[in-house]
Amino acid sequence: MSEKNRDGKRTARERLAVEREKQKAAEKRRRALIVSAAVVAVLGLAAVIGVIAASAGKQGDDSAGPVVAPSGANGEDDLVIPVGKESAKSTLTIWEDFRCPACRSFEKAYRSTIHELTDAGRLRVEYRLATIIDGNMGGSGSRAAANAAACAQDAGRFTPYHDVLYDNQPPETDDAFADDAKLIELAGKVQGLDTPAFRGCVEDGRHTGWVDTSNEAFSQGGFSGTPTVLLNGENIYQDQTMTPAKLKQQVQEAAQD
Structure with a gap:
């Protein structure tokens, strides 16, 4: 090559x-x-x-929203709305939901007795709010009504507004309480409650975080439903023999001890 x-x-x-x-x-x-x-x-x-x-x-x-407890709330995490004197020897704890038909039935049967006993200083009521109907039926009326009731507590009108909500409770499937305008309209039935401060509290959902926390406490409490009614820690709502007269007798007997 x-x-x-x-x-x-x-x-x-x-x-x-x-x-x-x-x-x-x-x-x-x-x-x-x-x-x-x-x-x-x-x-x-x-x-x-x-x-x-x-x-x-x-x-x-x-x-x-933030967890803002209503004025005067107490107990663990300030989840209790108290009614009655602290010196009362009997305490009635009521877990309730403003959309709950059974809660309304309890109210109708026991309201006058409860008011009589709290006014007499013999009974202290601890109201605790839940929103289980929202979860069961859908909607947000339980939550909105509980927030409005907390707003009424801020104004010192919890008890009368609480009663008005039950007197005007819609059918369980009707989420009417989800409408702020409806809740404000009902406030007109309570003297001195329909104010700019109350309206703002309802419309802003000021206490919804607190309501959610209260409902979580209910869920973690192992209760079967609303209402759950405890007299000095004993579940009397499950007592088939319980009547308003029997409740009154037990509270009066405790006051004499």
């Missing part, structure tokens, strides 16, 4: 080697770009998910 032919083949091999190196370098750059793009995409997705999660968290916080 001539020297010229050998030089030509060597030159061709060198050119091929150079071309292969170029192709390897190009492939390396291409892979690097793909990896970089994937990293950017992942980071971008993570950022979007973070924004969505943060937004969802804020929306959840806004919907529930």
Whole structure:
């Protein structure tokens, strides 16, 4: 083979080697770009998910609102609305839901006796609010009515407004109490309650976070439903022999001890 032919083949091999190196370098750059793009995409997705999660968290916080207990509330986590004298020897704890038909039936049967005993200083009532009908039937009337009742407590009108809500309770399937205008309209039946302060409290949902916390306490309490009525810790609502007269007798006997 001539020297010229050998030089030509060597030159061709060198050119091929150079071309292969170029192709390897190009492939390396291409892979690097793909990896970089994937990293950017992942980071971008993570950022979007973070924004969505943060937004969802804020929306959840806004919907529930801060936990603001109504004026005068006491007990653990300030979840009790007390009615009656602290010196009373008997305490009646009532877990209730303003949309609950059974709660309304209890109210109609026992209200006058409870008022009589609290007015006489013999009974102290601890009202505790739940929203189980909202969960069972859908809607937000239980929650809205409980918030409005807490607003009435701020105004020193809890008991009369509480009674008005039950006197005007809609059918269980009717979420009428979810309408702030309805709750404000009913406040007109309580002397001195329909004020700008009460309206603002209802419309702003000032105590909805507190209501939610109260309902969580009910759920964690292991109760079977509303109303749950405890006289000095004993569930009297499950006592088939209990009557308003029997309740009055037990409270009077305790007052004499």
